[in-house]
Amino acid sequence: MNIRDLKYLVSVADYGHFGKAADACFVSQPALSMQIKKLEDTLGVQLIERTGKKIFLTEIGKLITQQARDILFRVEEMREIANTAKDPFCGELHLGIIPTLAPYLLPYIIPSLSKAFPKLTIYLAEETTSNLLTKVSQGKLDGALLALPIVNEDFAALPLFEEEFVLAIPLNHSLAKRKIAKLSDLENKTLLLLEDGHCLRDQALAVCHRVNAAEAQNFRATSLETLRHMVASKAGITLMPKLACKSNDGICYLPFNAPKPVRTIGLIWRPSTPKKIVLENMVSQIRKVMFKQKMVRVLNTPIMCRNK
């Protein structure tokens, strides 16, 4: 068996036509036909049904083709690993980020990252934490920006900063005259929260449990922006991460006095990824930018090469 044979098979599957498939592979039709037949012989199963004019994949042919695609993808990945090793700060970097962070953090860091890594093309994907973890471990993403800690041991992680939660209340709310909030202000209050799947929801619920606050029934926001509009329209109060605060949006954002409720934002990756060096450099860069912004407390856990 041969990687080239798998390419031929996938090409036939894609074109449904030996001649066109051969063209796409830059070989003659008999050459491709011959190799497909050999592949069928070595596997001992018929992959393609030839009925003169039209051809179909057999059931097993579909399965084998799927596996072939998978193998070819991993071979490409191997080339990509080699290229990354030659120049890690070059090529593609696929980053995931949680939805409650993306629109507020990215405007600060992306311009600086593009400048710091000019030969790197950064692709961004907004997903919930559990999806991010899956995609990072499957190698569909190189790294992800999310709330730490991650219990799973299969990831390397570096903290970036601590982001406080502030109390978001309508302007006409009784607390809106205050300059600062206490956690105990939440006691016996009900809060508007995000829908399931968002880590921010769990973090807010944890705060609620500490002070005996409850979740508003019959409402689950699908995004932080929805939540913001609900508060602005006086439908209730909620906890907002600091970076998501705006000014003049009809909401009063009250900081808590110490101990402030916070979430820790960090960057995670597969310990074995060849992009480790890039990601570690990115951590330094993001910390630098966010330190200047003074919106969050930047963390300075040393960046070192860990092995697993």
Added chain:
Amino acid sequence: MNIRDLKYLVSVADYGHFGKAADACFVSQPALSMQIKKLEDTLGVQLIERTGKKIFLTEIGKLITQQARDILFRVEEMREIANTAKDPFCGELHLGIIPTLAPYLLPYIIPSLSKAFPKLTIYLAEETTSNLLTKVSQGKLDGALLALPIVNEDFAALPLFEEEFVLAIPLNHSLAKRKIAKLSDLENKTLLLLEDGHCLRDQALAVCHRVNAAEAQNFRATSLETLRHMVASKAGITLMPKLACKSNDGICYLPFNAPKPVRTIGLIWRPSTPKKIVLENMVSQIRKVMFKQKMVRVLNTPIMCRNK
């Protein structure tokens, strides 16, 4: 690049020696050396550090070797897929099963399955639901026996039977004289439960919430057997799945009157697995056996070929 080259690389990585690696691949040392060098040329990176006597993998060499192992594994998988297609009822079948079911169900079904599928070697792995789902989707398991429903859409599933929960109480307990229990008997009682991760724990908790029963504090059993011994030693009461009941073990098992609390046991698999036919046949077989046992209510959802 070539699958053979990847084998050579992995062999060198395993033996740390070109000569021995070549022997293991049944080729001469120069042949193998040549191909390794070619692989390094095509990837454009040095994979192996040759310092005369001793050789080492470079950092990037380790990454590429890992990727090569992965690719070779998938190529083997492809052969396995082909072999399975030639005779699905032959070869290996890797089945997962939840720990609260395995020791009680397997004695009933394994003898019958071995008889029904004599050319099939069945490997069993006991794991919690979330681990089973991961391993099935990764292809490390062909299928899994667990409690339905599974919310994830990426699996095909067939229900096998409904297993009732019965009330397990010490023989001297006030309820032990009764022949039958009501759910309301649990009101304001505390129950011993399993530790986190077992789906049985969640199912029992769901029953608790319905009747306002609580979980015993400061105790979480690691297995159903521990739980049984705790009840037998009069430490508390619990819910037991019917199949886990024994006789003469110092425990009174009280069935509930309708509507009985139950869990649905089913078999799941990847929709694309080539072992689908085997698994569907296995469902029929298990239903047949369990129907004879009369311990559970066998379900008869039709077995059909679904496509995704």
Added chain:
DNA sequence: TAAAAATACTCCATAGGTATTTTAT
């Protein structure tokens, strides 16, 4: 009859073998 895949035959690239050299311990 026309389009598409299979077959026949030739050629050459390259993997692999043997013999030998180089290199580092």
Added chain:
DNA sequence: ATAAAATACCTATGGAGTATTTTTA
């Protein structure tokens, strides 16, 4: 001095091309 990898050179397998035949819609 010796073990181990690299180099040199030859052989042969098999992949690819062109020309042609077969098949069926």
